[in-house]
Structures are given as structure tokens and as C-alpha cells.
Amino acid sequence: MKRGERLRVFSGRAHPQLAGDICAHMGIPLGEVTVRDFPDREIDLKVECDVRGADVFVVQPTCPPVHDNLFELLSFIDCLRRASAEKITAVIPYFGYARKDRKDEGRVPINAKLVANLITVAGADRVLAIDLHAAQIQGFFDIPVDHLFARPVLMEKVRELGAENPVIVSPDVGGTKLARAYAKELKADLAIVDKRRISGHETVIENIVGAVEDRDVVLVDDMISTGGSISDAARIVKARGANRVFIVATHGVLCGEAVKKLNDCPAETILLSDTIPIRGEAPARLVKASVAPLLARAIDRIHRSESVSSLFETSMRDHDLR
Numbered sequence: 001m002k003r004g005e006r007l008r009v010f011s012g013r014a015h016p017q018l019a020g021d022i023c024a025h026m027g028i029p030l031g032e033v034t035v036r037d038f039p040d041r042e043i044d045l046k047v048e049c050d051v052r053g054a055d056v057f058v059v060q061p062t063c064p065p066v067h068d069n070l071f072e073l074l075s076f077i078d079c080l081r082r083a084s085a086e087k088i089t090a091v092i093p094y095f096g097y098a099r100k101d102r103k104d105e106g107r108v109p110i111n112a113k114l115v116a117n118l119i120t121v122a123g124a125d126r127v128l129a130i131d132l133h134a135a136q137i138q139g140f141f142d143i144p145v146d147h148l149f150a151r152p153v154l155m156e157k158v159r160e161l162g163a164e165n166p167v168i169v170s171p172d173v174g175g176t177k178l179a180r181a182y183a184k185e186l187k188a189d190l191a192i193v194d195k196r197r198i199s200g201h202e203t204v205i206e207n208i209v210g211a212v213e214d215r216d217v218v219l220v221d222d223m224i225s226t227g228g229s230i231s232d233a234a235r236i237v238k239a240r241g242a243n244r245v246f247i248v249a250t251h252g253v254l255c256g257e258a259v260k261k262l263n264d265c266p267a268e269t270i271l272l273s274d275t276i277p278i279r280g281e282a283p284a285r286l287v288k289a290s291v292a293p294l295l296a297r298a299i300d301r302i303h304r305s306e307s308v309s310s311l312f313e314t315s316m317r318d319h320d321l322r
């Protein structure tokens with residue numbers, strides 16, 4: 001294998017568009033692979049090019065269908081290990097099961113840890129992820145984890161929204177740290193919706209901590225799943241006198257009635273990154289921001305054994321990719 005061929009980027013079936021965009025930014029072809037299902041829906045996977053001694057990256061968010069995408073990632077890693085790849089990095093732009101990161105009641109699993117174990121045992125040497133639901137999930141892995149933030153990518157678009165006298169609002173207390181980071185960067189105030197989760201589908205809003213009246217509100221969250229939290233938050237800030245309302249989230253899981261809830265809520269823009277592909281109908285007022293350039297730069301740096309955290313200290317321009 002020639003030196004230039006030592007870096008290979010592959011895609012599972014979860015998000016080939018993102019993997020292709022990453023490769024386009026890096027100026028390299030996407031690795032050839034055949035992935036299909038047997039009639040019983042077991043996965044049939046074959047890497048079609050030589051990977052012996054290569055530094056390999058597999059792009060696969062573990063978004064819905066979660067178990068298909070997760071097992072496909074595990075199968076891919078196993079395949080590459082057996083094909084003698086030198087290093088395997090699982091590029092997981094969205095890490096599913098991240099919300100199940102603790103035993104918050106008796107007799108429940110910690111599925112985020114289980115998934116971390118599975119990825120490690122399959123043979124990954126490293127994980128590259130974006131906006132993990134809780135940063136401490138990095139510690140569930142005994143292999144290195146490079147944790148990227150989508151904030152610089154989304155922030156570029158937030159600035160284009162032209163929010164006047166903005167206040168950044170977290171739709172729940174757990175999201176305060178993320179919202180504070182946006183507020184700091186935008187030099188804006190922070191407010192928090194005091195939400196209580198009743199079940200996986202149902203939440204109630206108790207209060208808002210901070211001022212939203214006569215302000216443009218930028219609601220920030222790491223993910224939109226059923227859309228309940230963020231659309232309820234949009235409604236309550238509007239009811240408390242907010243002017244324009246914008247929604248910003250890294251991961252658009254968009255399951256169940258999410259699209260309808262977003263379409264029906266008073267937000268004028270739904271800004272999402274492309275860590276997860278939009279399956280089916282997209283929200284009506286969707287604006288997308290791509291993490292492909294960010295991932296391309298991170299992959300390039302990991303391959304060169306250069307600092308990844310410095311990505312967030314330097315400019316976000318493409319010329320950073322050598």
C-alpha cells in the first residue's frame with residue numbers, strides 16, 4: 001500500500017451523504033464496501049479494497065434505526081480488524097443510547113456503557129463523536145475518544161439569523177451548560193426552562209428562570225427527539241412575551257410526531273446540523289448546517305497525530321485541512 005493510501009474513510013448505511021461530504025472535503029475517495037441484508041435481515045458486509053496496515057475511519061451515526069445502525073458499525077469494525085487494518089476509528093456523529101447513562105432507578109441497564117463496551121470489544125481503537133449527550137460518556141470507553149462540538153458550525157448560522165437583543169434559552173436544566181456556551185459566544189443572556197420529565201414521551205414545564213419578554217429567543221438543545229421539549233419551550237417563551245423564536249439543535253433525531261410538533265410551534269427557524277440524516281418529511285422551516293468540514297479536519301488531524309482540541313482554538317476555514 002502506498003503512503004497516500006494509508007488513510008481510508010468508509011461509510012455504513014446510516015449516513016452515506018455525510019461520509020461522502022467528508023471525503024469531498026478531504027479530497028479522497030470514499031472506501032469501497034458492499035453492505036446489504038440477507039433475506040432474514042442479518043447484515044452482509046464486505047470491504048472491497050485492501051485495508052492491511054491502513055488508518056481506517058468508519059462513519060456511522062447510531063441514529064434510528066438504532067439497532068441496525070449499531071450492529072452494522074460493530075460488524076464493520078470486526079471486518080476491518082480481521083482484514084488487518086492498523087487503526088480503526090469509529091466516527092459516530094450521533095451516539096445513540098447516550099441518554100441512558102446512569103442508573104436513575106433500580107433494576108435498569110446503563111445502555112450507553114453497554115454500547116461503549118460493544119464498540120471497544122468489536123475492535124475500535126478510537127472514537128470520534130460530536131456533542132455527546134453527557135461529556136462523561138467519554139469515560140465509558142477505555143480507548144481514546146475525541147469529542148467535537150458542533151457549536152462553531154451552528155454558531156455561524158445563528159449569527160445569520162439576525163436575532164435582536166437575544167437571550168439563549170435552555171429547554172431544561174440539564175442543557176444549561178450547552179446553552180451557557182452559546183450565550184457566552186454570542187455575548188447574550190441566558191434563561192432556563194424548568195422542565196420536568198414525566199416519561200419518555202411527556203414533560204411538564206414548571207417555570208422560566210431568566211427574562212425572555214421583548215427579547216428574541218434562541219432555544220438551544222443537544223438533540224430533538226420527539227420534539228416535545230423544544231416545541232413546549234418555544235410555546236412558553238412566546239406566551240411569556242418573547243419576540244422571535246429560533247430553535248437550534250445538534251442532533252435531529254426527529255422521531256414520532258417531532259416534525260408536526262416543530263411545524264406547529266411558534267419558532268421561525270429550526271437550525272439542525274447533519275449528524276443524522278433527515279428521513280421522511282423535513283421540518284418546514286429547517287435550516288441545515290454541515291459538520292462534514294469539521295469531521296474532515298478532525299480525521300485529518302487524528303491521522304497525522306495532531307491535536308484535535310486545537311480545532312476549536314483556530315479558524316474554521318477549509319484551508320486548515322492540508
Ligand code: R5P
Binds near residue numbers: 171224
Ligand atoms: C434531554 O436531556 C435532551 O437534552 C433533550 O432535551 C431531549 O432528549 C429532547 O427530547 P424530546 O425531543 O423527545 O423532548
